[in-house]
Amino acid sequence: MDGVVCTNCHTWLAIDLETCPSCGTGIVLDGETKNVIDRLQPNCLIHRYAGSDLLEPAVFIKEGKVNAKVATKLKEYAKPLTVPKNEIYTFSQDTLSSIQALRNERTATIMRYDQLIESHWKSLKPYKI
Numbered sequence: 001m002d003g004v005v006c007t008n009c010h011t012w013l014a015i016d017l018e019t020c021p022s023c024g025t026g027i028v029l030d031g032e033t034k035n036v037i038d039r040l041q042p043n044c045l046i047h048r049y050a051g052s053d054l055l056e057p058a059v060f061i062k063e064g065k066v067n068a069k070v071a072t073k074l075k076e077y078a079k080p081l082t083v084p085k086n087e088i089y090t091f092s093q094d095t096l097s098s099i100q101a102l103r104n105e106r107t108a109t110i111m112r113y114d115q116l117i118e119s120h121w122k123s124l125k126p127y128k129i
């Protein structure tokens with residue numbers, strides 16, 4: 001862990017800081033009064049690449065009119081991604097895992113077909129006039 005996020009203002013902090021340089025809050029790294037985020041706990045799934053079926057786990061940060069701000073990693077709390085609201089879904093680990101497994105299978109299958117096709121290409125002989 002190279003840093004944490006201030007719960008109050010979402011500033012990225014080195015873990016040796018005693019107060020948040022941005023909002024002045026005293027930093028508590030652990031215990032009941034802990035006021036940092038040190039682990040991404042996704043509560044939504046985002047689809048940010050048109051034409052792709054990649055879903056990414058993210059934390060919903062702020063709602064706008066058409067878009068919303070989300071973070072897919074801790075450092076993005078300070079600089080969130082902007083994603084259209086209609087591309088944000090309720091978090092579902094089962095659906096995410098299933099899609100991910102199928103995507104991996106598809107990649108492996110495509111690679112296998114590419115190799116099979118290539119092996120036939122290797123048997124081609126130059127045309128002799």
Ligand SMILES: [Zn+2]
Nearest residue numbers: 006009020023
């Ligand atoms: Zn702060």
